């Protein structure tokens with residue numbers, strides 16, 4: 001029996017478990033786009049003459065984020081979009097995704113820049129893992145250095161808002177992980193950022209309410225070429241068990257990810273007043289904003305450089 005779309009009489013292509021609706025291709029695309037638009041409006045207005053940077057790895061989430069930002073903003077003549085990719089230097093993994101990222105930007109007529117760890121940090125991730133395979137795990141280095149590269153590159157190209165492709169799964173995992181680690185200050189600083197802090201480009205997260213599977217389906221239905229290889233260092237990812245936990249919870253109780261995000265949004269204001277933006281200093285070495293005399297990126301870089 002062919003199941004029909006809950007909104008029209010076309011055959012359904014998907015079932016949205018958490019709200020019990022069947023959707024056809026058109027209504028599914030409309031459903032995703034509508035929620036992304038709503039989310040963007042909630043994350044603050046984009047001022048005239050702004051430059052929006054979109055972090056694009058070539059993976060499905062970043063490709064969908066770039067496409068939706070383009071659809072929404074390319075007709076606004078005073079708004080410029082630019083794609084920013086980070087090349088961590090991971091052999092057999094990153095090069096292919098950068099080709100896809102570049103191709104998407106080119107097809108939309110958007111400038112694309114690539115910032116590499118090698119240029120900004122002095123070492124590729126592969127070199128870092130040769131020096132220090134155990135202490136923190138690949139993702140801890142990678143996350144810190146990637147934030148550094150993104151922020152400095154965004155500033156270099158006069159970006160006013162930086163879009164990342166984090167989806168609902170990423171968001172619910174981050175929220176839970178910060179709770180589990182009792183890192184409430186970090187939780188309070190989780191994007192999207194509505195306040196501008198000197199030296200830090202505020203983040204927008206347009207896909208934060210869209211589950212990962214819906215992003216994948218959106219990319220597939222639109223025929224986007226996406227990079228879906230797995231990073232060879234992802235086994236180090238400390239959030240692996242949180243991911244499994246959120247998956248199990250969602251399986252048993254559809255809508256759990258939305259509930260986690262909703263709970264977070266409800267207490268966000270309280271968290272923000274408990275942890276107001278700190279008076280950031282500038283790093284003695286690189287001048288990036290930091291709460292200490294030296295930023296985390298420079299600290300890790302020094303540790304790597306002093307390893308025998």
Ligand code: SF4
Pocket residue numbers: 088125138139142143231232233234237
């Ligand atoms: S899985 Fe970890 S090491 Fe690999 S790209 Fe992601 S953050 Fe970097």
Ligand SMILES: [Zn+2]
Pocket residue numbers: 005006007008009010023024025026027
């Ligand atoms: Zn329909």
Ligand SMILES: [Zn+2]
Pocket residue numbers: 283284285286287288294295296297298299
């Ligand atoms: Zn620094």
